[in-house]
Amino acid sequence: MLWKGGLAALLRADERASQIDPALQLLEEREIIVRCDTVRFPGERDLAFRHALLRDGAHALLTDAAAEQAFERDDLDEALVAARRGVAAGASGAGLAALRRVEATVEARQTASASGGPTPSPSSAAEMSYRFDILDGSRIFYEACIGCWSRDFTQQYIADLKQAVAPLLGRPWSRVVNLDGWLPTGPDAAELIIDLLRWAIAAQLVRTAFVLSHPTSRLQARRIIESSGLDVISEFFVTEDEALAWLRQHGF
Structure with missing residues (x-):
């Protein structure tokens, strides 16, 4: 599943945020995504990829941004899940490097917390x-x-x-x-x-x-x-x- 609001959150201040509507329309016309009869979030139409391979490829492209944003929110569990999903999906190049950095940072912080070692906090x-x-x-x-x-x-x-x-x-x-x-x-x-x-x-x-x-x-x-x-x-x-x-x- 995907939603316009989720894409907007990922892109945030990115200049491409204004192009979401025409991009989604083009994907529908090319039968890459389809509208669903379900509505999970009020005011949001549910969309889905027509084929699982297309879905997995798209997820691999998005996971580095999702992992970094979860890290920024201090949601370490979500950041680690997103990072590992991206690695497993076959991310490469700069995307893979970003995922590995998130994965290493979260694992180090979780290990420090569990072992009683120094755990980072917002620093002055x-x-x-x-x-x-x-x-x-x-x-x-x-x-x-x-x-x-x-x-x-x-x-x-x-x-x-x-x-x-x-x-x-x-x-x-x-x-x-x-x-x-x-x-x-x-x-x-x-x-x-x-x-x-x-x-x-x-x-x-x-x-x-x-x-x-x-x-x-x-x-x-x-x-x-x-x-x-x-x-x-x-x-x-x-x-x-x-x-x-x-x-x-x-x-x-």
Whole structure:
């Protein structure tokens, strides 16, 4: 089943929202969808796909938006169901990456809650922070990240990082990223982190050593890297000393 109101909710401020009526009419004319005799919601006509394959294909296209919107409403159960449905339906490319990010974030939060670990909550700017340094006599860029980051805060972090790492650019470099104070971050912020990783690789980032002692944070970090589809050389360590030793073994 589908309804005009549901499509409008998915599209929200999208410029295509004004095209819903003519689009539905065209789909009816082409016999892709049909009107039903039932009325589930007052004022809404019930519509259905004529064939199950068409329905499944349409659901695969919509699940990333549905999953992200459920996450924004803090409806974690619905977000996880939508994400898994999209993956099972054969989502690919950017849609699959978005679904994997939602899935990883929700699973990490649920695991943290069940295990008594740190569970993200709406954070103020004071609870979100980062620190940068270039280690003396090396080509290692150090980062320490704290809090559950919003999209706006992540954008500021990226701008500041690009400025701070500038002295290392032009030659291969590496990173130590201490995420022990970091909490599972929303999918929109995770997308920006993937864009940063793509930029860093183009700017000759060779290796990244993540310091993560908490398993839920490590889970999401791994999922973000996997969903990026990028060829990233990275390892996870419990302490900064272990992370630095690994990088120095490789000439940094």
